Amino acid sequence: MLQDILGEQLMLNRQMFTNFQELIYITCGIALADNKRTMLSVRLLKRLRALNFDSYEEYFEHIQTESNFADELQSLLNVVTTNKTDFYREKHHFQLLAETIIPELRSNHLISSTDNLRVWSAGCSSGEEPYTLAMVLSDAMGAKTGSFEILATDISTKVLQEAMSAVYCEECVAPIPEEQKKKYLLRGTGNQKGFYKIAPEIRKHVKFGHLNFVAENYRIPEKMHVVFCRNVLIYFDTHSRDEIVRKLCNQLVPHGYLFIGHSETLDPQEYQLERLLPTVYRRKC
Ligand SMILES: C[S@@+](CC[C@H](N)C(=O)[O-])C[C@H]1O[C@@H](n2cnc3c(N)ncnc32)[C@H](O)[C@@H]1O
Incomplete structure (x- = not known):
């Protein structure tokens, strides 16, 4: 299971998941269900790695800093959105x-x-x-x-x-x-x-x-x-x-x-x- 591979320390804890869930909902209306915690953890890891952060808490603090907010919010939305598509779909x-x-x-x-x-x-x-x-x-x-x-x-x-x-x-x-x-x-x-x-x-x-x-x-x-x-x-x-x-x-x-x-x-x-x-x-x- 992805959750096992990810390991508990790389999973968002419940509070952090709620924080990101709310931020995402307020900014783009996407409602992440509670069973998307692993998926969100995996997607946010890309940003943690890109910015050299060790924890989701550090990343959450970073994104909320006024000077980082607009740019990092866009990067967050870029990893959070699901973009699956195809030519001639349906x-x-x-x-x-x-x-x-x-x-x-x-x-x-x-x-x-x-x-x-x-x-x-x-x-x-x-x-x-x-x-x-x-x-x-x-x-x-x-x-x-x-x-x-x-x-x-x-x-x-x-x-x-x-x-x-x-x-x-x-x-x-x-x-x-x-x-x-x-x-x-x-x-x-x-x-x-x-x-x-x-x-x-x-x-x-x-x-x-x-x-x-x-x-x-x-x-x-x-x-x-x-x-x-x-x-x-x-x-x-x-x-x-x-x-x-x-x-x-x-x-x-x-x-x-x-x-x-x-x-x-x-x-x-x-x-x-x-x-x-x-x-x-x-x-x-
Ligand atoms: C699964 S794709 C669908 C692509 C295409 N319409 C199709 O059917 O193949 C959904 C797209 O909606 C975009 N999206 C999600 N939330 C959005 C929002 N609040 N405003 C504008 N676009 C959004 C995502 O970035 C994503 O590219």
Whole structure:
């Protein structure tokens, strides 16, 4: 068991676990259950080692010092967030977007040759989701039917940096269909052999930004036609989830679409939404 390997002296004691649990909850809304003590200990050890601290107490004191707070809090969030993602994750969502939703948005005149489609990948992790969206939309939208813009945001600056570098290993790009690989990936050579870079024609559609869902005053100027917020809500408690979903819905145009992850659910009536599929919703008005 990980707990045995870690050894008692490397485990957060209960009080320290509670301290970090509260700090994480207040700053980013992530609610760590009591059974996550080992997981949090392992993740925080990275910071202890990087800063040469011998104990979690020393680290907790360090992070609370005013001059260290902002920078170290970000480093803490970078190790605490779970960033698992994949290209073409929950593939049926992309198919639905290309085959059903784009034609619907067009026939309702929500997008046109002059009005770009706007999509938000909210909680984009290392970029696989927004780049998948860009590949799918490039194929689905011909030049005469207008273009599209993707806003991709995350709270972790570590994954945002990876996303902006747009470089992925062979195993990471495996879920991308061969045809799209040929069109949209640049194969690395020399010391980049075995790595692939997303082509500029795909990258140009995606803008990355740092955004904390529970920050009181985050503002995105433009309303979105489609929001992907998948495999994010599971990390929050009912209170924060409600606040986050309300803000996501406010960011949608009337009749815009919200996608959530396969293990997530929400009550559509609470948010003026209609459920199209268990994980796909449309704003009523
Ligand atoms: C498991 S990943 C999901 C990635 C992608 N949406 C997918 O489904 O493959 C969840 C992401 O949510 C981000 N996240 C967690 N809390 C957040 C918050 N308060 N504000 C913004 N992003 C957050 C994490 O950093 C992480 O990259």
